[in-house]
Amino acid sequence: MADPTGREAVAAVWRIESARIVGALARYTGDFALAEDLAQEALAEALVTWPREGVPAHPAGWLLTVGRRRAIDAFRRRSARDERYAVLARDLGEGGVAAGSAPADPVREAADVLWDPDQIDDDVLALMFVSCHPVLSREARVALTLRVVGGLTSDEIARSCLVPTATVQARITRAKKTLGAARVPFEVPSAAERTGRLGSVLNVVYVIFTEGSTASSGRDLLRPDLAAEALRLARVLTRLVPDEPEVHGLLALLELTAARFPTRTGPDGRPVLLEHQDRRRWDRSAIGRGRAALARANGAGRGLGAYGLQAAIAECHALAPSVRATDWERIVLLYEALGRLAPSPVVDLNRAVAVSMAEGPAAALEIVDALVADGALAGSHLLPSVRGELLTRLGRPGEARTELERAVELCGNDSERALLEGKIAALD
Amino acid sequence: MKFMLIMRATDEAFATMADTDFNEMLETIGRYNEELIRAGVLVAAEGLDDAAEGVVVDYSSEPPVVTDGPYGEAKELFGGFYILNVSSKEEAVEWAKRQPITGPGFKTEIRRVTTIDEFPQDNEWIKKERAWREATGQL
Numbered sequence: 001m002a003d004p005t006g007r008e009a010v011a012a013v014w015r016i017e018s019a020r021i022v023g024a025l026a027r028y029t030g031d032f033a034l035a036e037d038l039a040q041e042a043l044a045e046a047l048v049t050w051p052r053e054g055v056p057a058h059p060a061g062w063l064l065t066v067g068r069r070r071a072i073d074a075f076r077r078r079s080a081r082d083e084r085y086a087v088l089a090r091d092l093g094e095g096g097v098a099a100g101s102a103p104a105d106p107v108r109e110a111a112d113v114l115w116d117p118d119q120i121d122d123d124v125l126a127l128m129f130v131s132c133h134p135v136l137s138r139e140a141r142v143a144l145t146l147r148v149v150g151g152l153t154s155d156e157i158a159r160s161c162l163v164p165t166a167t168v169q170a171r172i173t174r175a176k177k178t179l180g181a182a183r184v185p186f187e188v189p190s191a192a193e194r195t196g197r198l199g200s201v202l203n204v205v206y207v208i209f210t211e212g213s214t215a216s217s218g219r220d221l222l223r224p225d226l227a228a229e230a231l232r233l234a235r236v237l238t239r240l241v242p243d244e245p246e247v248h249g250l251l252a253l254l255e256l257t258a259a260r261f262p263t264r265t266g267p268d269g270r271p272v273l274l275e276h277q278d279r280r281r282w283d284r285s286a287i288g289r290g291r292a293a294l295a296r297a298n299g300a301g302r303g304l305g306a307y308g309l310q311a312a313i314a315e316c317h318a319l320a321p322s323v324r325a326t327d328w329e330r331i332v333l334l335y336e337a338l339g340r341l342a343p344s345p346v347v348d349l350n351r352a353v354a355v356s357m358a359e360g361p362a363a364a365l366e367i368v369d370a371l372v373a374d375g376a377l378a379g380s381h382l383l384p385s386v387r388g389e390l391l392t393r394l395g396r397p398g399e400a401r402t403e404l405e406r407a408v409e410l411c412g413n414d415s416e417r418a419l420l421e422g423k424i425a426a427l428d
Numbered sequence: 429m430k431f432m433l434i435m436r437a438t439d440e441a442f443a444t445m446a447d448t449d450f451n452e453m454l455e456t457i458g459r460y461n462e463e464l465i466r467a468g469v470l471v472a473a474e475g476l477d478d479a480a481e482g483v484v485v486d487y488s489s490e491p492p493v494v495t496d497g498p499y500g501e502a503k504e505l506f507g508g509f510y511i512l513n514v515s516s517k518e519e520a521v522e523w524a525k526r527q528p529i530t531g532p533g534f535k536t537e538i539r540r541v542t543t544i545d546e547f548p549q550d551n552e553w554i555k556k557e558r559a560w561r562e563a564t565g566q567l
Contacts, residue, residue, distance in 0.1 A: 016467060120466075121466075225429075228429070231468075232467075232468040232469060233468065234468075235468035235469075236466070236467070236468040238563075239465065239466060239468070242563075285471070285472060288565050288566075289471070289564060289565055289566070291565060292563070292564050292565020292566075293564070293565075295565070296563060
């Protein structure tokens with residue numbers, strides 16, 4: 001075998017199957033936090049056993065069997081001090097779903113009990129709702145989703161989110177305790193509750209993607225693995241909740257944004273502005289998939305949500321042959337709609353940039369000055385950087401320099417700062 | 429990271445496939461495809477038409493030599509593929525002649541991409557796949 005340690009084989013099976021394994025164990029035990037522990041124990045046992053004995057014929061069934069046995073052990077241990085668990089342990093181990101004497105094929109038997117094909121989709125969806133539950137902090141939701149739905153290890157999550165492994169482990173442990181203390185059930189929320197809760201799930205996927213597409217700190221602008229995982233999660237979601245237009249809106253936004261990744265940085269790793277990007281290198285198939293998802297969101301006839309509107313803006317860029325030939329009037333309208341739906345100074349700033357392209361820099365400067373007067377975005381480099389750009393175009397280089405220098409001071413990303421310094425040099 | 433799973437088969441394997449019940453094969457592949465879709469990993473999948481219907485453009489000489497299929501030597505491995513939307517095989521051959529990476533040993537094999545319309549439309553797995561393709565813009 002090319003993989004003598006078997007570690008790669010375990011990791012590959014785990015990436016594909018972990019969500020279903022944790023989901024099935026959570027349904028089996030009714031305890032999300034315990035299920036996650038059991039699945040991790042099964043994974044640890046596989047890492048020891050498979051390299052020694054070879055990968056089993058049904059690797060997922062094997063992991064489930066181990067998880068189920070550990071569940072029964074755990075309930076027996078707990079039953080001494082908890083009457084409820086005593087009943088459960090009896091049901092699970094002897095009289096209940098796993099009744100009977102030792103089966104001829106324990107792997108198949110466990111798989112049959114736990115892997116009800118009608119339940120798998122609900123299991124994975126419930127897993128998403130629990131790991132994105134509003135009682136958790138945003139960081140905890142991201143870590144837990146990457147762990148239980150994405151199947152990433154603590155090390156992988158730590159590398160992706162640029163934090164120490166110990167921090168990730170602490171976040172996950174704390175998150176599971178929080179869910180337990182809040183008595184969050186392992187289930188798909190009722191239809192009435194679902195729409196509100198879905199917003200949290202979509203937000204987590206979006207946050208994972210933006211972490212991958214604009215690293216908030218560090219030297220690299222892109223972490224494509226994290227963005228790819230967010231795209232995969234969004235695709236899974238469109239499959240699980242196909243009737244929610246905003247799910248398709250989110251997928252559309254991610255596809256259309258990712259389509260531009262090949263051109264966002266130059267060979268030196270520095271960011272390349274939209275106007276200088278080689279549009280021939282945009283990923284046409286990603287644009288096609290994004291447009292299809294957006295059409296699906298539009299097709300629901302309920303109007304676009306915040307993600308759908310941003311996707312529509314991204315589509316305008318994707319379809320335009322150049323910055324100049326972009327439908328900026330439509331982009332302004334879309335930003336206005338977005339500003340009404342999800343008001344934020346960042347949206348206003350983006351609208352100002354679109355207005356500067358549609359109507360010229362003077363009209364845009366009015367919007368930006370209003371933002372300055374509000375004190376919005378005070379600590380961000382974005383406001384002075386846009387204001388500096390507008391002043392440059394209005395032929396006021398002195399004021400432009402002051403703004404751009406302020407933007408350099410506030411900017412945290414090395415490559416973006418280099419871009420701003422280039423703009424200052426161009427003023428001379 | 430994206431990977432292409434290139435399905436290669438020997439003559440013997442093709443003979444086995446020819447003996448397999450067609451609907452059974454559609455179901456087997458349909459189930460596998462559905463797994464990939466459910467996992468969110470399937471981006472695009474296409475079958476290629478019979479190699480005998482293909483064309484090879486050989487750049488070993490100038491101008492390049494165009495020969496009809498079938499396939500050349502087994503050691504000529506695939507290096508990647510384009511999908512072009514053109515009106516005829518001849519138009520595709522013309523595009524291949526303009527392909528910039530040329531010289532001895534470089535060849536472009538031109539194969540028609542089959543469409544879902546060529547499969548029995550009443551098959552339940554084909555119906556499912558059509559619905560997915562419509563929803564994801566990959567028809």
